[in-house]
Amino acid sequence: VMSSSSSSSLEIEIFQYIDAHQSDFIKDLKEWVAVESDSVQPHLRKEVMRMMALAADRLAALGATVNLVNLGSHQLPDGQVLPLPSVVLGELGKDPQNPTVCFYGHVDVQPAKKGDGWNTDPYTLTEIDGNLYGRGATDNKGPVLAWINAVETFRALKLAMPVNFKFVIEGMEEAGSLGLEKLLEEEKQSFFSDVDYIVISDNLWLSNKKPALTYGSRGNACFFVEVECGRKDLHSGTFGGIIHEPLLDLIALLDSLVDSTGHIQIPGIYDSVAALTEEERRSYESIEFDLEEHRNNCGVNKFLYGTKEEILLHLWRYPSLSIHGIEGAFHEPGIKTVIPAKVIGKFSIRQVPHMDLSVVEKQVVEHLEGVFSKRNSPNKLKVSMPLGAKPWLADVNDLLYKAARRATKTVFGEDPDFIRDGSTIPVARMFQTVTQKSVMMFPIGAADDGEHSQNEKISRHNYIEGTKLFAAFFLEISKLH
Amino acid sequence: VMSSSSSSSLEIEIFQYIDAHQSDFIKDLKEWVAVESDSVQPHLRKEVMRMMALAADRLAALGATVNLVNLGSHQLPDGQVLPLPSVVLGELGKDPQNPTVCFYGHVDVQPAKKGDGWNTDPYTLTEIDGNLYGRGATDNKGPVLAWINAVETFRALKLAMPVNFKFVIEGMEEAGSLGLEKLLEEEKQSFFSDVDYIVISDNLWLSNKKPALTYGSRGNACFFVEVECGRKDLHSGTFGGIIHEPLLDLIALLDSLVDSTGHIQIPGIYDSVAALTEEERRSYESIEFDLEEHRNNCGVNKFLYGTKEEILLHLWRYPSLSIHGIEGAFHEPGIKTVIPAKVIGKFSIRQVPHMDLSVVEKQVVEHLEGVFSKRNSPNKLKVSMPLGAKPWLADVNDLLYKAARRATKTVFGEDPDFIRDGSTIPVARMFQTVTQKSVMMFPIGAADDGEHSQNEKISRHNYIEGTKLFAAFFLEISKLH
Known part of the structure; x- marks a missing residue:
């Protein structure tokens, strides 16, 4: 499996150690998976706490200085107050000659139970x-352990550490990373002051087989469009035909947003989208992406575009607008002949570099107000943007990406796909914004790992080769530094 | 109060009796209102049964032959099986020289409790x-008793009965008149064989002060428009921008139905709407209808039309289209960045004479399929009409209306408004279709009675003068016959 032709003797020694200790690494993963560290369900919070302590112990065993940072508590919608799990900050090595790489991962998981449709106990x-099934196997306990295994390998072989390590391991990622951004801000001048690079390994390859590096994600600007005619819902027999129905106004507003080809109709919305460079366009050609498989995954008959390149461009680096639904209107099965008095349309724009959130908000508001004013409706319109998450984009020419590409070539024998994510990755953007350091998403899980799903897995191959990949990456980033 | 200048001595005798027995009539209403005959809440079904027995006793005391017809039972959504209250069929008088008038009313009520915002115990x-507050006071115990009081007055004064009476009194009107239509069909050749006229007194005047006769109602054609792209909802990050979103298709379909002036955009939909005659147009001028009051009642800033005539024409004799909501899309507060896989839009058309339901259905389906095909969407479209209730229209030149107009002039000193209802009145249509007799809605409640609302009332004036109105009507219909 390993393409060792171009590997150095140091790499060969490291890889042999990793291969020889596969069972130990899998045993560690088995122990971590056994902890039901579900951060979503309140009654399992103590298991998340226990998991954080295990992660802290594991780092301490590497020789790292470990700090369990208390984040206080949070209140649930039902009023219950729960403690937040501490965030583990770990440091290993302080050699000023070495680059300092900070790794982020999380050890909490999504809910899972056998009855959900798992073939094995989650x-x-x-x-x-050849697949290791279990909740958290790929999201994100496996990758966190692969990183630790790689560091451990250097220690076990008594090799000089090629980099200084920092670890940020949290236990609330599946519940919104509560408190994390505040902690990063607080640690900006201290913990993060000497960090050169940030690596996050919390996503998947685009393919089942081909490795990938993730360098960007779209943002998410969410909008509410509220139209109101009065205080109470009305009977469609008694008022149908004589009033301006708020839902008719809203539907006209929503219908003005996107045409049937998927093109957003809001004037100016594409103006500041980063221009597609020739280099970037070429980078799409080699990406492994099975259109048919992707189509089967979602179950649609046909995509809006016919080629891999068009699909990926529209998923990653062009904005899209989706309408999610309407609050306040009749939504149950059956018939209710009501004229809703106040309706709120919900839609979101996955915006991309270099779209400015405040400009997008202004364009959306102006467009909707323009459409509304043409209707001469006496109803009240209110447009708001309750959430605006920015896109994230790294420079693929950063040393971080060079090192990861070389390590991938060494371990997997091929160049990684350079990919983005159509979804929003708040943690990447958060690290980039707060620390101003170069951030890379460095996945080792495969596209079919089923994160958040039943029968989540990581393959033995990806887990073990992933451990080698991280070790090789340490050597490469050290060499490039 | 009573304009007796044109009244006959017989009428004067009758009206004096009614005035003298006000307290008795109100005592009877008090006894009926005291029965919590709520047909909506299952645990009160036995009270409905008790109410039916009281109504049957009251008719029997008039000397009527009473038949309590068992309608069997029905199943609730939770699986519980409940007995249906019997329908009371009563007959009084069989003089072949007299016309036979059948009166329909109901003695079940909507739910009510003090905590809902009643100022008095409901x-x-x-x-x-001068107002008699209580659940059922106007809907519909008061009017049923007013009819009985009127018959009782002839009996008490030992006057010759001017008409033969039939009574249909049910206890499930507020829960959908379950079983009634089947019963009418079964009794078509027997109970209804010698009925000449049908009077329903289960609605309200258009005004607080001016009497009215109701001669028509709009129908209700309900439509479901389903658009589906696959089996499961999708993530707007992972699929936004590359698929034809079903909700976008649906919103375009819904947006094609009505323009911003309220005009239905479905080709041909107005073709068979009955032409407005000059006589009909003139009849709107004298109708008492306070636009400002109506606007305040619903709370909108402005109607689609500026004059009383335009408003009433569009409520009563032109079709309207209302959109009620969407099933399958996100409808809760907050944000969910989902692309719903299957959405069902719900709308209804209040259709009018002479629109044919099957033609309307065909026009709607063809229009939506046409709009959809222009979008080149690979999604599945399904349009259906799960409910089609026909409009009802009587001829205001029928003897029934002539007699009621004269009786109104006698008792209230002015001509009644001739009104329609924008809502659907299934029971009027049902009686007309099954019996093929002339049907009239003959209200005695005022516009502000608050049927189905808190603090429902009938005024002492309307209850007592309504009793006189029915008595005068018996004399008039007899004279015209």
Whole structure:
């Protein structure tokens, strides 16, 4: 499996150690998966706490200085107050000659139970046909351990550490990373002051087989469009035909947003989208992406575009607008002949570099107010943007990406796909904004790992080769520094 | 109060009796209101049964032959099986020289409790400033008793009965008149064989002060428009911008139905709407209708039309289209960045004479399929009409209306408004279709009675003068026959 032709003897020694200790690494993953560290369900919060302590112990065993930072508590919608799990900050090595790489991961998981449709117990790591099934196997306990395994390998072989390590491990990622951004801000001048690079390994390859590096994600600007005619819902027999129905206004407003080809109709919205460079366009050609598989995954008959390049461009680096639904109108099965008095349309724009959130907001508001004013409706219109998450984009020419590309070539024998994510990755953007350091998403899981799904897994291959990948990356980033 | 200048001595005798027995009539209403005959809440079904027995006793005391017809039972959505209250069929008089008038009313009520915002106990009839407050006072126990009081007056005064009476009194009107249509069909050749006219007194005047006769109502054609792209909802980050979103298709379809002036955009939909005659147009001029009051009642800033005539024409005799909501899309507060896979839009057309339901259905389906095909969407479209209730229209030149107009002039000193209802009145249409007899809605409640609302009332004036109105009507219909 390993393409060792171009590997150095140091790499060969490291890789042999990793291969020889596969069972130990899998045993560690089995122990971590056994902890039901579900951060979503309140009654399991103590298991998340226990998991944080295990992660802290594991880092301490590497020789790292470990700080469990208390983030206080949070209140649930039902009024219950729960403690937040501490964030683990770890440091290993302080050689000023070495670059300092900070790794972020999380050890909390999504809910899972056998009855959801799992073939095996979700909290008992089970190997079947080379796959390691268990909740958290790929999201994100496996990758966190792969990083730790890689550091551990250097330590076990008594090799000089090629980099200084920092670790940020949290236990609330699946519940919105509560308190994390505040902690990053607070640690900006201290913990992060000497960090050169940030690596996040909390996503997947685009393909089942081909490695990838993730260098960008779209943002998410969410909009509410509220139209109101009065205080109470009305009977469609008694008022149908004589009033300006708010839902008719709203539907006309929503219908003005996108045409049937998927093109957003808001004037100016594409003006500041970063121009597509020739280099960037070429980078799409080699990406492994099975259109048919992707189509089957979502179950639609046909995409808006016919080629891999067009699909990926529209998923990653062009904005899209989706309408999610309407609050206040009749939504149950059956018939209710009501004229809703106040309706709120919900839509979002996945915006891309270099779209400015405040400009997007202004364009949306002006467009909707323009459409509304043409209707001469006496109703009240209110447009708001309750959430605006920015896109994230790294420079693929950063040393971080060079090192990761070389390590991938060494371990997997091929160049990684350079990919983005159509979804928003708040943690990447958060690290980039707060620390102003170069950020890379460095996945080791495959596209079919089923994160958040039943039968989540990481393959033994990806887990072990991923450990090698991180070790090789340490050597490469050290060499490039 | 009574304009007796044109009254006959017989009428004067009758009206004096009614005035003298006000307290008795109000005592009867108090007894009926005290029965919590709520047909909506299952645990009160036995009270409905008790109410039916009281109504049957009251008719029997008039000397009527009474038949309590068992309608079997029905199943609630939760699986519970409940007995249906019997329908009371009563007959009084069989003189072949007399016309036979059948009266329909119901003695079940909508739910009510003090905590809903009533100023008085809803089941204790309470007189304040000339108004009799209590659940069922106007809907529909008061009018049923007014009819019985009128018959009782002839009996008490030992007068010759001017008409033969039939009574249909049910206890499930507020829960959809379950089983009634089947019963009418079964009794078509027997109970209804010698009925000449049908009078329903289960609605309100258009005004607080001016009497009215109701001669028509709009129908209700309900439509479901379903658009589906696949089996599961999708993530707007992962699929936004590359698929034809079903909700975008649906919103375009819904937006094609009505323009901003309220005009239905479905080709041909107005083709068969009955032409407005000059006589009909003139009849709108004298109708008492306070636009400002109506606007305040619904709370909108402005109607689509500026004059009383335009408003009433569009409420009563032109079709309207209302959109009620969408099933399958996100409808809760907050944000969910989902692309719903299957959405169902719900709208209804209040259709009018002479629109044919099957033609309307065909026009709607063809229009939506045409709009959809222009979008080149690969999604699945399904349009259906799960409910089609026909409009009802009587001929205001029928003897029934002539007699009611004369009786109104006698009792109230002015001609009644001839009105329609924008809502659907299934029971009027049902009686007309099944019996093929002339049907009239003959209200005695005022526009501000608050049927189905808190503090429902009938005024002492309307209850007592309504009793006189029915008595005068018996004489008039007899004279015209």
